[in-house]
Amino acid sequence: MYKILEKKALNKDIDYLLVEAPLVASHAKAGHFVLLRIDELGERIPLTIVGTKGDGVELIVQKVGYTTKQIGSMKAGEEFLDFMGPLGNAVEIDASKKHVLGVAGGVGAAPLLPQLKAYHDAGVTVDLLYGARSKDLLILLDAFSTICEHVHITTDDGSLGDKGFVTDKIDQLMDEHAYDHAIVIGPLVMMKYASKALMDHGVETFVSLNPIMIDGTGMCGNCRVLIDDKTYFACIDGPDFKAKGIDFDLLMARQNYYKEEEHVCKIGRGYNER
Numbered sequence: 355m356y357k358i359l360e361k362k363a364l365n366k367d368i369d370y371l372l373v374e375a376p377l378v379a380s381h382a383k384a385g386h387f388v389l390l391r392i393d394e395l396g397e398r399i400p401l402t403i404v405g406t407k408g409d410g411v412e413l414i415v416q417k418v419g420y421t422t423k424q425i426g427s428m429k430a431g432e433e434f435l436d437f438m439g440p441l442g443n444a445v446e447i448d449a450s451k452k453h454v455l456g457v458a459g460g461v462g463a464a465p466l467l468p469q470l471k472a473y474h475d476a477g478v479t480v481d482l483l484y485g486a487r488s489k490d491l492l493i494l495l496d497a498f499s500t501i502c503e504h505v506h507i508t509t510d511d512g513s514l515g516d517k518g519f520v521t522d523k524i525d526q527l528m529d530e531h532a533y534d535h536a537i538v539i540g541p542l543v544m545m546k547y548a549s550k551a552l553m554d555h556g557v558e559t560f561v562s563l564n565p566i567m568i569d570g571t572g573m574c575g576n577c578r579v580l581i582d583d584k585t586y587f588a589c590i591d592g593p594d595f596k597a598k599g600i601d602f603d604l605l606m607a608r609q610n611y612y613k614e615e616e617h618v619c620k621i622g623r624g625y626n627e628r
Contacts, residue, residue: 388439459540549597
C-alpha cells in the first residue's frame with residue numbers, strides 16, 4: 355500500500371499529493387510517470403511525476419473524471435493499492451541548449467515543471483509561457499519563478515497577464531528571444547497550434563502526450579500515437595515526442611472514445627464510493 359503523506363488544494367479543481375513510494379522516488383527522473391489504482395475495483399490512471407521529496411513522489415491531480423474525483427476525496431494517511439513506476443522514458447536533457455521555452459496550458463504546468471527544472475539545473479536559461487482560462491487556475495507559479503528568467507502569462511479572461519491564448523504570444527516572444535528548444539504541454543488542441551507556431555519559427559519543439567492508457571507496458575495499444583504515419587506507444591516510446599509529424603487530429607478523436615462510458619460511470623456511482 356502507498357500512503358498519502360501530504361495533500362493540499364492548489365485551487366478548487368487541482369490537488370497536490372505526496373505519496374510514500376521509496377523505490378519509485380529513488381529512480382524517478384523528469385518525464386517519468388506512474389500508474390496508480392485506488393483499490394481493487396478502481397481503474398488505473400497515469401499521472402506525471404512532478405518531483406520527489408525524500409521517500410515521497412509528488413503528483414498533481416486535476417479532478418475531472420470519476421477516479422480523479424475519488425482521489426480528491428481522499429485524505430492524508432489514506433493509501434493507494436497500486437503505484438507502479440517510474441514508467442515511460444526520462445527526458446534527455448541537452449545541456450548544449452542556450453535558451454529553452456516551456457509552454458504550458460492549464461494543468462500542463464505540472465509535467466512541464468520537472469523538465470524546465472532539469473534544464474535549469476544543467477545551466478540552461480529557461481523561460482515560461484503559461485496560459486489558463488483565468489488567474490485562479492494557474493498553478494506552481496512560485497516554483498517556476500525560482501528557475502525561469504522570464505515568466506509570461508496569458509489568461510482567456512485577462513485576469514492576469516495578457517488577455518488571450520499562448521499562441522497569441524508566441525510570435526512576440528520569437529521576436530524578443532532566440533530560443534533553440536521548446537517544450538509544449540497542455541490540451542491537445544493547444545499543443546497542436548503552439549507547436550506549429552514554434553516550428554514555423556524554426557524552433558525544435560517537443561510535446562508530452564498523455565493519451566488513454568491502461569497497462570503502461572505497450573500491450574493494450576490504447577496509447578498509440580501516429581507520427582509520420584508510423585505507430586508509437588506513449589507509455590513505452592514516450593511520453594515525450596518531437597512535435598513534428600504528430601497526427602494531433604487523430605489523437606483528439608481518440609481522446610473522446612470513452613465519453614459515454616465516463617458519463618455512465620459518473621451517474622451510476624457516487625464520487626465518494628470506494
